[in-house]
Amino acid sequence: MTSSPSTPTTLHPAGRSDEPADTIAVAARDLRCSYGSYEAVRGIDLTIRNGEFFALLGTNGAGKTTTMETLEGHRAATSGTVSVLGGNPYRDKSSIRPRLGIMLQEAGFADDLTVAETCRLWLRLSSPDPRSRSREDVIGTGLETLDLAGKASTRVKMLSGGQRRRLDLLLATANEPDLLFLDEPTTGLDPESRERTWDLVRGLNDAGTTVVLTTHYLEEAEAYADRLAIMHDGVIAVEGTLPDVLGREPSAISFEVDAAVDVLQLTRLGLSPDFTPTPASTRVAVPSLDLQQDLWKVLSWADEHRIRLDRLSASEASLAAVFRRVSLAA
Amino acid sequence: MTTLTKTPSDALHGPSSASRILAIALMELRIIFRNKTVLTGAVLMPVAMAVYMYYVGADQMTGPSGVAVLVGLTLMVVALLGVYLTATTTLATRRQELFLKRLRSGESSDTVIWLGMLTPIVALVAAQLALVGVGFAVAGVEAPTRPLVVLGAVFGFLALCATAGMLTSVFTPSAAAAQITTLPFFFVVIGTFFWTAFDDGFEMLSRLTPGGALQNLLMAGWGAGTLDASVAGAAVVILAWIVLPYLVAARRFRWEKR
Secondary structure, X not given: OOOOOOOOOOOOOOOHHHOOHHHEEEEEEEEEEEEOOEEEEEEEEEEEEOOOEEEEEEOOOOOHHHHHHHHHOOOOOOEEEEEEOOEOOOOOHHHHHHHEEEEOOOOOOOOOOEHHHHHHHHHHHXXXXXXXXXXXXXXXXXXXXXXXXXXXXXXXXXXXXXXXXXXXXXXXHOXXXXXXXXXXXXXXXXXXXXXXXXXXXXXXXXXXXXXXXEOOOHHHHHHHOOEEEEEEOOEEEEEEOHHHHHHOOOEEEEEEOOOOOOHHHHHHHOOOOOOOOOOOOOEEEEEEOOHHHHHHHHHXXXXXXXXXXXXXXXXXXXXXXXXXXXXXXX | OOOOXXXXXXXXXXXXHHHHHHXXXXXXXXXXXXXXXXXXXXXXXXXXXXXXXXXXXXXXXXXXXXXXHHHHHHHHHHHHHHHHHHHHHHHHHHHHOOHHHHHHOOOOXXXXXXXXXXXXXXXXXXXHHHHXXXXXXXXXXXXXXXXXXHHHHHHHHHHHHHHHHHHHHHOOOOHHHHHHHOHHHHHHHHHHHHHOOOOOOOHHHHHOOHHHHHHHHHHHHOOOOOOOHHHHHHHXXXXXXXXXXXXXXXXXXXXXXX
């Protein structure tokens, strides 16, 4: 996985580019997408394996949705190469789309149709169900699964935001796609609906569907993604499995000391080379790649010098911390 | 779940383009009939205008050329209101609702979506015109001597209004804005329809306009003009006015709101 030379951390899963093509669901090389003179995606490399659950995270305006829409075939890449299920998603739409499920970040419905009519229209426009179920079966099961059965005869304009989002998911997943794109699928959903959403998506993923997710809920990526990437400013800044990503991220020890304490003594403890205490500061934050060892050193130092550590905290690296660091990186 | 190396022959055959167009068209019809404002604009208003045109013009517009002008005016008003304005409004509204984007996220091609959206609008107006035609016949309006030419002119003009509506929708951000963005084409069509009647030295130029070409065809249809190369030329002009807006619109079409 690559990004621009200025990106703070980039992990390269070994051997990815040598993998046989039939194990790769999505591949992008030096993908660039521009709107006029504004370059929203600035040369990303991306490989997503068949059956993988991949989360694409990032700050607002990082380029996630543009990347997703390019992979979905909604727009052509300005430059670079994109392959989705073995074809060009923009050029080979007719052969690729029947195998995709797409839940856009924002897409509407015909407000004067009912929920059931909307589903029927969608299925009439789509390839037949791979399990040869009838349209009514597919609709019935989908509405039941997403708790919309009671709304089948309701016009779409009468649905709440969460219900519309669930209908959106139903349309994207109705025909059990090979590759499912989910662009912020749980935004605006209540906890129970989120749970139903993830039950459905996990079920599809367990059955072999490749899932590409963007979300602002980092805990969802932590819980479900096999691998994730964080985009910032049009490039992929971090990519890997959750343990990979967190393994590169320092944990944190923080505390406050009395103004009389010389915090520069801490530099002699052999803590992280990135740690540079500010002289005369009372608030200390120590980054640590070995939390247990460094915490022991700090506590021993405090004990030896009879220093009281107020508001002491030690926290493992988290995706939120990685995200914060990436988004703050210039 | 299928494997990723699936070849096209392995893929399940999806619905044909025709059945997709039909599905979208039926959906659009359903929406038109459910929305009273749209229904009034697309169905009642054009018919009411046709009745009005008859009462205002039938007495003065007699003889083959008079009837051709009366029919031409009626056709223009009905088609411009029923097809051109409705097509512009519908596409702008569906874009604003992000429903066009939704349709485009599925398996249907762009052309299928456009045809699906525009076909019911054209079909509805064609049915209205048939009704108006029957009404005119019952009221004693002279029948055309070359009905096929008239039929070609009518369907050509309806298609022209549909593709012009598609193009106008590119520059129309909302249904409300359509009231303004459609005005220039209204004036151009009606203005050029009358322009051909004046002997101002620009006859050739006026025949290249949509209104001028329509009038030439209708005149020939009612026997007020000869069936010569100029009629074929008028048919080509109408065809060009169908194709050119389509090509430009297809290239510039916006599927989602800004």
